[in-house]
Amino acid sequence: MGQTTSLPTHEKTSSSPSLSLHREDALTSTSAKCPVDHAQSQAQATQLKSSQCPVQHDTVPSQKSGQCPVEHGEVNPLNQMPSLANAPQHGQSMELPTERSESSIPRDGSEKWQYPSPQQFYNALVRKGWETPEEHIEVMVEIHNFLNEQAWQEVLKWEKRQYSDDDIQLTRLRGRPGELSPKARLFMLAGWLLPSRFGDEPPFDRHDWVVRRPKTGEEVRYVIDYYSAPPEPDGSPAFSLDVRPALDSLGSLKERIAVATEEAWASFRENEKASKSDADRH
Template sequence: MGQTASSTAAPTAPSGCPVPHHGASSSSTPEKCPVDHKAPAACPVEHKKPSATDTSSPAKCPIDHGQTNPLNQMPELAQSRAPNQSVDLPTERTESSIPRDGSAKWDYPSPQQFYNALVRKGWETPEEHVETMVEIHNFLNEEAWQEVLKWEKRQYNFDDIQLSRFKGRPGEMSPKARFFMLAGWLFPSKFNTEPPFDRHDWVVRRPQTGEEVRYVIDYYSAPPEPDGSPVFSLDVRPALDSFSSLKERIVVATEEAWSSLKEDSKPPEPSVSRQH
């Protein structure tokens, strides 16, 4: 699946909703979602199961990342209460760890802005779960950034990488996601048949060279932990916009395949029995 994916399960958040944490490696990244705690954990967004040739996306991030303020590159979301809203939600925004330029970092939407985005899209979400949803949203983005940095360190020798701009593309399935959907349709016992529930494109800037590199991030739901905690997986990789990105993708895929082959070829460790 490429270098950027690490499944993540969820410890319990203060609100009682699960929050994902790192689990097994697998080309993905996590985030939290409010769930019915009496039922198996699941993403709060309804996921359709499109065919392998379906170009639609089953779910969307509530934040329309395409509509941004040109001054701060963030969505214009109201901080006022929504009609019929019964619970006050915080309006403070959290600063991310993701550099926007040499002196500023990106800010995440406040719970009130997040809720307003949900209302605008017609999603019915219990207001008491919104703060947890925002924590999950932020957590997944932080994890995605760490995966981007892993890729960048392979080619760029400085630590001043910046997220120049980004765009949510929930209605467009990436070629890689489409390929794995087809593989799941043909070989359901070997490949996941669930499509990604969201997609982002991030453009990273390398200040020392002036280069910009686009990354594609597919967000997947994974089977829950035994205790019911939800798990999410992120597949992060450079887009095939340049020869260097293509080369790096091939190199990483080869390294992972070789590592897996060596693991499979190891002889089993001898067992030791003790006679009494």
């Protein structure tokens, strides 16, 4: 199950549901960090090439292009999230919002993950020594949060196939910068062998999310590959999310096979319908 989604440019960050999960080997802070790394500040998020991540990563001196700007080594042991300062930086040229928005993603029975404020996001970039265009920070946070919400909706689609309750929780996550999933590698190989049918661009990000089913206590790992997609006609950036359960259990394997079969059959029927329609016209 995958989804191509475009960013609603008319929305403001504060109005969209939020979460805050960052990428690397640890989770985020009291405001959970985003599972998607959009932290390189040299980008103008509203002017993106279709093959690029919404935030430029190629000018980072000491980090891999996929790494999150937030240091995950210093974490709160109670929630496994880094503590981010919410105060303006010395010499900061403009004021940034310090309010954090709550996501739609449950962390436990009573709390939901939170996204970092634009000021925290900016501070994380500065801490890494990256030049940061302050006027673009709010747009970057909006994209960051938007992709997290879309990824969670894809997880829910999978869960509803075999677990009808809607009370699942995102218990932890892990960013895996620069580490291609087996499926992403397969797609890149297909793009090399059949360039007319498949693209060869790698995902700009990958994250593993672990969700918990409270009634059974079962935990299921999901792999999320984030791809850039061609922009919308109005220039809005678009993204494709490939979300699926990891092949950690027989149940997940069966679900992956079932969904792949359903999608292949649906595609076959659609092609047959289109062919018949063309034949009737001629």
